[in-house]
Every structure is written in structure tokens, then in C-alpha cells.
Amino acid sequence: MPEPDRDLSRKAIAQALADLADTDRLTLVEIAADGVTTFLLHRDDNGRPRGRSWSATWPGLAGERGWGTHPAETREAVLRMARAASSTADVMLVAASSADPQVEQALAWLRAAHPAAQVLRAEAPIAALIREVIADDPLTRSYELIVVLVDSDTSRPRLTSRQLFPLGSRPGARTRVALRCEAAGAHGTAFAVVTWQGPKPRLLSVQSAPVAPGRYEVTAELVRPGRVRFTGLPALSPDPRGWDQLVAALPDRLAGGSGPAHLVCAVEVCGADDQVAERLSRARQMISSASGELGGLLRVSLLAYAAHSYDPSAPEFPVRIAAWEAGAGEALNALGALEERGAVARGYPYHPHAAQLEDMLAVVVERLGRADPAPAVILTVGGLPPHPARTDQSRILPCPHRHDWRKLLAALRQRQGTVLGAICDQPADQAHQVWHRIGAAALAHLEAVDVRGLAADLGLVASSPVHLPFPLLDETE
Amino acid sequence: MQPDPSRERPDHNIAMWGAPGSGKTTLLAALFIALTKSDDDWKIIGSDPASSDYLIEKTNALLRGKLFPEANMTMERYHWTLLGPALRKPGFWSRKAKPGPPARIGIGMTDAPGGWYGPAGGPSALDGSGDPRLQKLLDNLERSRGIVFLYDPIREFTLGDAFDHMHAPLTRLAERMLAAGEFTDGKLPHHIAVCVTKFDDPRVLETAEKRRLLTVDIDDPYRLPRVTSEDARELFHELCQVSASGTADMVLKALDQFFHPDRIRFFATSSIGFYVDRRTKRFDWDDFQNMVPGEADEDSRIRGQLHPINVVEPMLWLGQRLAAIRPTVVS
Numbered sequence: 021m022p023e024p025d026r027d028l029s030r031k032a033i034a035q036a037l038a039d040l041a042d043t044d045r046l047t048l049v050e051i052a053a054d055g056v057t058t059f060l061l062h063r064d065d066n067g068r069p070r071g072r073s074w075s076a077t078w079p080g081l082a083g084e085r086g087w088g089t090h091p092a093e094t095r096e097a098v099l100r101m102a103r104a105a106s107s108t109a110d111v112m113l114v115a116a117s118s119a120d121p122q123v124e125q126a127l128a129w130l131r132a133a134h135p136a137a138q139v140l141r142a143e144a145p146i147a148a149l150i151r152e153v154i155a156d157d158p159l160t161r162s163y164e165l166i167v168v169l170v171d172s173d174t175s176r177p178r179l180t181s182r183q184l185f186p187l188g189s190r191p192g193a194r195t196r197v198a199l200r201c202e203a204a205g206a207h208g209t210a211f212a213v214v215t216w217q218g219p220k221p222r223l224l225s226v227q228s229a230p231v232a233p234g235r236y237e238v239t240a241e242l243v244r245p246g247r248v249r250f251t252g253l254p255a256l257s258p259d260p261r262g263w264d265q266l267v268a269a270l271p272d273r274l275a276g277g278s279g280p281a282h283l284v285c286a287v288e289v290c291g292a293d294d295q296v297a298e299r300l301s302r303a304r305q306m307i308s309s310a311s312g313e314l315g316g317l318l319r320v321s322l323l324a325y326a327a328h329s330y331d332p333s334a335p336e337f338p339v340r341i342a343a344w345e346a347g348a349g350e351a352l353n354a355l356g357a358l359e360e361r362g363a364v365a366r367g368y369p370y371h372p373h374a375a376q377l378e379d380m381l382a383v384v385v386e387r388l389g390r391a392d393p394a395p396a397v398i399l400t401v402g403g404l405p406p407h408p409a410r411t412d413q414s415r416i417l418p419c420p421h422r423h424d425w426r427k428l429l430a431a432l433r434q435r436q437g438t439v440l441g442a443i444c445d446q447p448a449d450q451a452h453q454v455w456h457r458i459g460a461a462a463l464a465h466l467e468a469v470d471v472r473g474l475a476a477d478l479g480l481v482a483s484s485p486v487h488l489p490f491p492l493l494d495e496t497e
Numbered sequence: 498m499q500p501d502p503s504r505e506r507p508d509h510n511i512a513m514w515g516a517p518g519s520g521k522t523t524l525l526a527a528l529f530i531a532l533t534k535s536d537d538d539w540k541i542i543g544s545d546p547a548s549s550d551y552l553i554e555k556t557n558a559l560l561r562g563k564l565f566p567e568a569n570m571t572m573e574r575y576h577w578t579l580l581g582p583a584l585r586k587p588g589f590w591s592r593k594a595k596p597g598p599p600a601r602i603g604i605g606m607t608d609a610p611g612g613w614y615g616p617a618g619g620p621s622a623l624d625g626s627g628d629p630r631l632q633k634l635l636d637n638l639e640r641s642r643g644i645v646f647l648y649d650p651i652r653e654f655t656l657g658d659a660f661d662h663m664h665a666p667l668t669r670l671a672e673r674m675l676a677a678g679e680f681t682d683g684k685l686p687h688h689i690a691v692c693v694t695k696f697d698d699p700r701v702l703e704t705a706e707k708r709r710l711l712t713v714d715i716d717d718p719y720r721l722p723r724v725t726s727e728d729a730r731e732l733f734h735e736l737c738q739v740s741a742s743g744t745a746d747m748v749l750k751a752l753d754q755f756f757h758p759d760r761i762r763f764f765a766t767s768s769i770g771f772y773v774d775r776r777t778k779r780f781d782w783d784d785f786q787n788m789v790p791g792e793a794d795e796d797s798r799i800r801g802q803l804h805p806i807n808v809v810e811p812m813l814w815l816g817q818r819l820a821a822i823r824p825t826v827v828s
Contacts, residue, residue, distance in 0.1 A: 332775075367795070368791065368798050369798065369800075372790060372795075410782070411786055413699055413703070415786065417784070418786075422783065
């Protein structure tokens with residue numbers, strides 16, 4: 021006995037859809053008071069249910085002569101409407117429950133043609149019911165997000181996927197994923213959702229946006245089969261690129277600047293006012309430049325050091341830690357405070373020919389030693405040499421704290437992932453030899469710094485802009 | 498009323514002789530400080546109010562301002578008297594000795610003109626004989642029987658002009674003394690205290706240390722390193738090896754040629770001495786420089802307390818040696 025209940029019809033259609041294999045079709049024939057409508061449902065390459073329909077009224081099926089004049093021809097017309105590919109195709113017959121003779125006749129013809137067909141009774145048109153069922157269809161394939169992993173040894177990027185929704189997920193399901201975005205070029209970063217069928221992924225959707233480099237906590241929501249909404253990102257829009265085009269945009273190698281970076285900027289703040297202002301300005305440019313490419317991946321430490329006092333009655337300006345492992349914004353604010361203060365420790369009894377470089381190195385060594393051995397770029401901006409640990413022939417008075425810059429510098433050079441760079445007041449051929457060691461990886465002249473080039477030389481950013489079309493999976497998660 | 502001993506004509510004169518910037522004024526100010534600190538009954542007094550004021554001003558600059566005193570351009574007109582303890586004469590009628598007049602030694606200071614100075618650089622003046630500074634120096638040297646000769650090894654290392662400053666005056670002095678019949682033993686009659694200055698400079702101290710010339714006076718609470726007079730000649734010789742011009746060894750040869758060995762003594766001298774931390778009160782090999790350099794347009798300053806080294810000793814040696822000979826009649 022056919023079930024007239026709408027919920028039962030819904031369940032029956034949903035079950036039939038769930039049982040639908042990738043290559044099969046499901047045919048639903050609605051026999052209503054005004055005519056016949058056929059719905060043909062299948063699953064696409066991503067397992068997503070798709071459907072189409074066509075309709076015919078009773079006068080259209082019976083022809084000009086009317087219902088009952090030529091029953092055989094009318095029967096053929098009704099069966100053609102069903103368009104069932106074969107008797108083995110899944111067919112469901114949904115008939116109106118009213119005792120309409122045309123409905124009953126058509127149902128009889130169809131049942132005879134498809135004896136295995138399930139018969140349902142429904143009062144209202146089933147189009148809305150089918151849309152509901154399709155929209156609520158549980159996933160028959162896992163939905164996964166395309167991400168990039170970078171080999172730490174070779175810097176080679178490779179594509180992989182991170183599961184967003186497993187099999188059986190229903191609309192409304194949410195999942196969180198931590199991602200890092202890099203500079204991505206004109207098209208922005210693509211958030212491509214795929215399913216896997218065999219070794220090759222099948223692209224389900226691609227949305228993209230120009231996303232500032234940085235770390236993002238992204239929430240993916242399954243809106244309906246085939247539709248994933250991302251939040252925690254700038255507004256995404258459909259990406260016109262195809263899969264092959266996206267994959268081709270993946271660089272062979274990342275030259276640096278692809279990972280989190282810790283920039284330690286140490287600025288000499290003694291000397292002439294304009295010189296100090298220039299040094300601070302260069303530090304600002306470097307932080308801004310690196311931040312522009314690394315975004316939230318950049319942590320910045322900012323230190324200021326001046327000259328030692330050699331008279332107990334004059335105050336010593338100790339090394340100032342203006343910021344430590346702060347965001348670029350916070351560091352730039354701290355830099356602003358240093359700019360406002362200007363030069364310190366000028367004239368007697370502050371040593372005019374050396375600065376507390378060795379004290380600064382001691383602070384950096386101690387601070388970096390506390391934390392995990394994460395990579396760090398130490399950029400020193402100044403011009404004076406350090407004080408020796410003890411009296412030597414340089415005639416520069418020894419450091420009051422007996423810090424030995426040679427040992428401290430050696431400690432930094434031995435520290436894994438530590439890169440030493442410098443911006444010196446003097447050009448390289450005139451700079452004190454110490455500055456060639458303080459700027460071992462890159463030494464630039466204060467008056468002619470290619471800030472981005474220096475950042476690239478220090479490994480903070482890629483030497484030439486490398487665009488990553490996909491987000492990176494945040495491995496720090 | 499007793500006559501003012503400083504106003505009386507000194508028994509002998511000492512000429513301070515050195516290249517411009519060799520530290521004569523600083524040595525003089527340091528001498529005043531060192532004599533004040535010393536237990537010896539020697540003192541330095543201006544021969545006239547202007548000279549006293551000059552001495553006070555320079556000493557204050559050194560002590561209070563921690564500045565190296567600048568030499569006055571007309572410092573030749575200042576004169577000071579080194580007054581020693583009263584000499585005790587044996588009593589004629591009784592065995593009790595009577596106090597005699599104190600030893601008085603005049604001190605004059607003159608820059609040594611360097612190179613071949615002349616009024617217009619003409620051939621007749623190639624030996625510098627026309628330079629008024631040379632004339633003043635010669636006059637000063639001629640009436641003196643003691644010379645404090647300042648040799649700045651750092652200046653020699655960078656400029657190498659010590660021999661230039663010494664050669665012409667010495668030759669001219671010999672000429673004058675020969676004419677005056679004062680060249681009796683084939684040498685000049687002068688006693689000369691050769692002061693190797695800037696002993697506090699790391700380069701000089703290191704040279705002395707490498708040659709194992711350093712000693713420490715066991716009575717010195719600061720344990721400051723010193724070079725004895727016996728070893729100072731070797732230090733001088735060693736420092737001559739790094740002369741910028743390579744002519745420094747000729748200074749030593751000229752000294753030997755013109756002065757009797759018994760009348761030459763070398764001193765490793767420092768007017769400001771070594772820095773000594775107030776808390777430890779001990780010389781520290783790791784931190785001993787007593788000078789804070791100035792900016793480009795500023796002078797260097799003294800860092801800590803003054804601890805003059807071998808500043809008094811050359812004067813006392815000259816004073817004692819001159820006191821033992823007949824007072825000079827040269828005025």
C-alpha cells in the first residue's frame with residue numbers, strides 16, 4: 021500500500037539517493053493531476069547529486085483527440101515521458117493520492133512497464149521535496165582542502181590535501197583549520213576543495229581572494245553538497261583558474277621568506293641627531309618591508325643601545341628592549357617612541373668612539389637562549405665598534421661589564437638558524453672591521469640600503485617574489 | 498723679614514724641552530700635584546704672580562675639569578722655582594748643624610721647533626737659526642744645567658718627528674757651549690732626564706711588559722706597574738723601533754753623543770697615570786686607561802684620579818745632581 025505521508029516519501033527518496041552509485045541514475049516520475057513530471061537524478065564526479073526534470077500535461081500527452089481516444093498512443097507518450105533508460109534503472113513512481121482516472125491509468129501503465137519501481141503517494145508536487153533531499157544529502161566522498169607543504173631540507177613545495185569533511189558529513193558541519201598564506205600574486209590565494217577518486221583529485225570548488233601573508237584560523241562550513249563556505253578570511257570569490265593552471269602556478273622552490281621569522285633589530289641611538297633618526301628610519305623600513313611580505317608570520321624584537329658612561333656621576337643608558345617577539349605593529353610603535361626620544365648619551369663622559377654593541381649582543385644571546393632554537397635574523401644598525409672586554413691596543417675603553425663581543429658573536433653564529441646582518445653608517449670598504457662580522461650575512465650602507473634586497477639576503481623574504489597559489493598548512497598547529 | 502725664596506735667583510735652571518704637544522704643561526701640572534702628595538719636602542712655586550696663576554690654572558684644569566691643560570702660546574715667559582729642603586750646614590764653633598738656604602732650581606719651558614724652520618724658508622735659514630722659537634729654546638738651554646727632555650713615543654709612532662725637533666737645537670746648543678768653553682769633557686755640561694711619556698698608553702705599557710721591564714713597588718697600595726730608570730733606556734730603545742720615520746734611534750745616538758753617560762737618565766713617565774677603580778683601589782690589567790677620548794672637536798678628559806708616575810723623580814734627580822755642583826753663573 022503506497023505511503024501518502026510526505027516524510028515517508030522524503031525518507032524513501034533520500035534512501036534511494038543514498039543508494040545511488042556513481043554510475044547509476046535515479047528516475048522519479050511524478051504523476052499529478054495536471055500531468056507527468058520526470059526527475060532524473062545522478063551523482064557527478066565529486067559524488068554530488070545532480071538532477072534535471074521535464075514535464076508534460078495530460079492534453080499534451082493525449083494529443084488533440086483527447087484522453088481515451090487512442091489509449092495505445094497515449095500510453096506510449098506517458099512511458100516516453102518517464103525516459104527510464106532500462107528496466108534496471110532505479111525508478112520511483114510518485115502518484116497524487118486523488119482518485120483521478122488519468123493519474124491512475126498512467127500509474128498503471130508505468131507500474132506495468134517498471135514492475136520493480138517503488139510507488140509513493142504524495143499530495144504536493146515533489147520538486148521541493150527532491151531539492152530538500154539533495155541539499156541534505158550526506159557526503160559520499162571526503163571533502164578536502166588543497167594545501168602546500170614545504171620540505172624543510174629542500175625548500176620544495178608540494179601539494180597535499182587536508183580533510184575538511186569526512187564521508188557522511190551533512191550540511192551545517194564545520195571544521196577549523198590553521199593555515200598560513202603567502203604572497204600569492206594577482207589572483208590571490210586559492211582555496212580549492214577537492215574530492216579524491218583514485219590518485220587524482222577532482223576539483224569541487226575554487227574560491228580565491230588577495231589574502232595578506234600570515235597565519236589564519238579558518239572555519240570551513242559545509243553549506244550543501246558541493247558548497248563550502250570559508251570564514252576567517254577576506255571575502256572569497258570564484259576563481260576562474262582551472263586545476264591545471266593552479267598547479268602550474270606552484271613554484272619549484274621557495275627561496276626563503278616562506279616561514280615564520282624572528283627579526284631582531286638593534287639600533288645604535290647615540291651620535292648626531294640626524295644620524296640616529298636615519299638609523300631608526302632604516303629599521304622602520306626593514307620591519308615594514310618584512311611585515312608586508314610575511315604579515316603575521318613576522319615577530320619583531322627591537323633593541324636600542326647607546327654609549328657607555330665612564331664617570332659614575334653621569335647616568336648609563338643601558339640597552340633598552342623596546343619590544344621582544346612582538347608583532348610588527350607593536351614593534352613599530354616602540355620604534356616611534358625611540359624616534360621621539362632621539363639621540364642619547366652624547367658628549368663627555370660617554371665614549372665617543374664606541375658603543376654598547378657588546379652589551380646588546382649579550383642581551384640578544386641571553387634572550388634567544390631562553391626560547392626554542394627558532395631561526396632569527398639579527399639586524400644591527402649603527403656605526404661605532406663595540407668596547408673590548410679588556411684594554412687592548414684599540415685604546416677604546418673596556419666594557420664596564422666585561423662583555424666580550426667576540427665570544428658573544430661566536431655564540432650567535434653557532435646558534436642554528438641565526439643570520440647576522442647589519443646596516444652600517446659607513447660604506448663597507450670604510451666600515452670598522454667589526455661590522456663585517458656583525459653583518460656577516462649582509463652588510464649594507466646606511467645611506468644606500470636596498471631594504472628589500474637586504475631582507476632577501478638575510479633570508480627574511482624570497483629573493484624574487486615567489487607566489488604560492490594555495491595556502492600552507494600551518495605546521496605549528 | 499726673610500726674603501721670599503722663590504724671588505731669589507735660582508741656583509740652577511732646568512729647561513723642559515719637548516715637541517709641541519709632548520705634554521710639558523701637563524707634566525708641570527702633574528708635578529705640582531705629585532709634589533703635593535709626596536712626602537719629600539720639595540715644592541714648586543711660581544717665580545712671579547703670572548707664573549703662579551698659570552700653574553694654578555693648569556693644575557685646576559687637570560684636577561677639577563679633568564681636562565688636559567692646554568699650553569699657552571707664550572709659555573716661554575713663565576718661570577717656576579723648584580724649592581728643595583733646606584740644606585744643613587755643619588756648625589763651625591759647635592757640632593750642631595745649622596739650617597742653610599733651600600735648594601732653588603728654576604724651571605723654564607720651551608717648545609722645540611721642528612723641522613728646518615726659517616723666517617722665509619730661504620737658504621740662510623735652512624738650519625732654523627733664524628727662528629725666534631729656536632733662539633728662545635737655545636737661550637733657555639744655555640742657562641740651564643738640567644734638561645727634562647720629553648719623548649712622546651705615540652707621537653713618534655704616528656708622526657716620527659722627534660729627531661727633527663731635537664737635531665737643530667742640540668747642534669746649536671753644542672755650538673754655543675763650545676764657544677763658551679763649556680765643552681770640557683767633550684760633552685755638554687747638562688744633566689738630562691729623558692722622559693718617555695704616555696707610559697699609561699696601552700701600546701707603551703705592552704711594549705714594557707713584553708720586554709719584561711715592569712716592576713711594582715711593594716709599598717704602592719695601588720700596585721701600579723713601573724719601569725725603573727735602569728730599564729727605561731731599554732724601553733726607549735724598544736719604542737724607537739716603531740718610529741714612523743725610522744729616525745727615532747738617531748735621537749738615542751744623539752743623546753749619547755752630546756751628553757755624558759753619567760749625566761743621562763731615562764724615565765718612563767705618565768702625568769695622569771693609570772686608571773684605578775675607586776672600589777678595588779688596585780691596578781687592573783683589564784682596565785687601566787685613564788683617559789676618555791673626546792668627540793672630534795673636543796679634547797680628551799681624565800677618567801679617574803690622577804696617579805702621576807715618574808713625574809717627581811726626574812726633577813728630584815736633576816735637583817740632587819745639580820745641588821751637588823757649583824751654582825751656575827749663567828743668568
